[in-house]
Amino acid sequence: MASLEVNIHNLKLKNPVLTASGTFGYGEEYDDFIDVNALGGIIVKATTPEHREGNPYPRMAETPMGMLNAVGLQNKGVDYFVEHIYPRLLKYSNYVIANVSGSTVEGYVEVAEKINRLDHIQAIELNISCPNVKEGGMAFGTSCPSATAVTRAVREVYDKTLIVKLSPNVTRIEDIALAVEEAGADAISLINTLLGMAINAETRRPVLSTVTGGLSGPAVKPVALRMVWQVAKAVKVPVIGIGGITTAADAIEFMLAGASAIQVGTANFIDPQASVKILAGIEEYLYRHNISDVRELTGGLVL
Amino acid sequence: MKKYILDLKVRSNRRLNRNHNLLELGCINPLPPMVPGQFAEVRVDGSQTTYLRRPFSIHRVDRAANTMHLLIKSVGDGTRKLADLEAGDSVNIMLPLGSGFTLTRNARVLLVGGGCGVAPLYYLADHLFRQGNKVDILIGGRSADDILMADDYRAFGTVYIATEDGTLGEKGMVTGHSVLKNKELSYDMIYCCGPDGMMRAVAGIAEAHGIECEVSLENTMACGIGVCLCCVVETHEGNQCVCTQGPVFNSKQLKGWTAEVETGCSLDQ
Structure with missing residues (x-):
């Protein structure tokens, strides 16, 4: 049996398969379908300082090999998370990672501080890349100074593993990656959704209530792969690859491009067992290629 | 209620009118417990324009025959693919989903x-x-x-x-x-x-x-x-x-x- 363990800063993941925020609820929604503890970890739905109702319906449009969403960070706020949701996460023995969002630097700091006190959560993923909120979110992740400011402010109050999740909606993603690394990020995950749009030709109206939304699914995979490759070359911290990963081959491609771990996102919607199937497929690949340690894959691209 | 992901077999497919089909599905093991008002998410295979599963109400459950029925309205390529299924074809389905109707007695x-x-x-x-x-x-x-x-x-x-x-x-x-x-x-x-x-x-x-x-x-x-x-x-x-x-x-x-x-x-x- 090959070793599947990978390190993301201080996290020793038993395997490189994680689930992406917003596509896996709080884990429990998948308990009927898989053993959630079999995964390296889960990144739970984004938490903001305040309760958010999210955007009006319709929030979703199916697109070729993917979907647009405009959920708008619907969640009950950090205090509810700490009091009601966190206790339900204690049953998971793998890593539970919180996704932190806000509309101001102070908001991000408030959520990070409160989650810092939770023993069972060893890492946060800083969401500076949500395209579906009017303030904050992606606005922080699309310029170096604002990405630096929010990362630095959170770094000051958060002493465990800090992952920063990047937006692909930028001209040079390496620059943002370097900025957040410099500001204290322990790891970088990418990509969040690509800003897109859908129109109903019959009604001449936009499909989404917000007009634009975030594209995910296999349609974004080549873009995500390219960006992971660019960022992994630029930074020293570990990179977590996200973007349309549906099969074990997809996951391995991201690792070859430089990712130390991967997140399964939209695929969870089509097959709630996708994450564990990808894990089994990675093991099968290692066996077939006679590789004893999954970490050999990271950056193993042959040019 | 516990949710399942199953591969069911098409037992029959009856065309009801120009755009509605009644799909009868079954399997060897007993179908899971479900209640009126719940639904199923069906994976559509072989449709280039269909990425997501399609939700359908659970139309009938026949416990004696161990079959269930879905009423399919063909509105796009994905539902047409489901309407074209034949007896013996396999259907990947998640169920039972959602909450049901309030069930009255003697009313x-x-x-x-x-x-x-x-x-x-x-x-x-x-x-x-x-x-x-x-x-x-x-x-x-x-x-x-x-x-x-x-x-x-x-x-x-x-x-x-x-x-x-x-x-x-x-x-x-x-x-x-x-x-x-x-x-x-x-x-x-x-x-x-x-x-x-x-x-x-x-x-x-x-x-x-x-x-x-x-x-x-x-x-x-x-x-x-x-x-x-x-x-x-x-x-x-x-x-x-x-x-x-x-x-x-x-x-x-x-x-x-x-x-x-x-x-x-x-x-x-």
């Missing part, structure tokens, strides 16, 4: 279905009949050809029909049928599924007579299990997922559905 109930909105009502009528309820069923459609399997419902109660062109039953909209026009309308519960406007109208009539009304909603969704938060409906307790907190709602839960005065608070912009 007088009215079921109102419009078009393919009858989909969840067969299983409901079957169950309510067995529980000693007196069941009336009102089915509406554009034309006689749109009234699906009306005879099948007669086993459970009295069937009333409305067609817009008058080719079957009373002429006009289902909401204008004499059953609903009755000034003395008195049921213990009205269950309704159909187009949005029809459900709102039926809910309004029910409210005017002080009758509880449950409606089954069909918002577009991705996951079906309360994760993606795409299928939300505005309720008096905030946005709720149709896939987990519904698809069945009491019409009084839904914001803007009943006549009560809105409080005037708006969501943050």
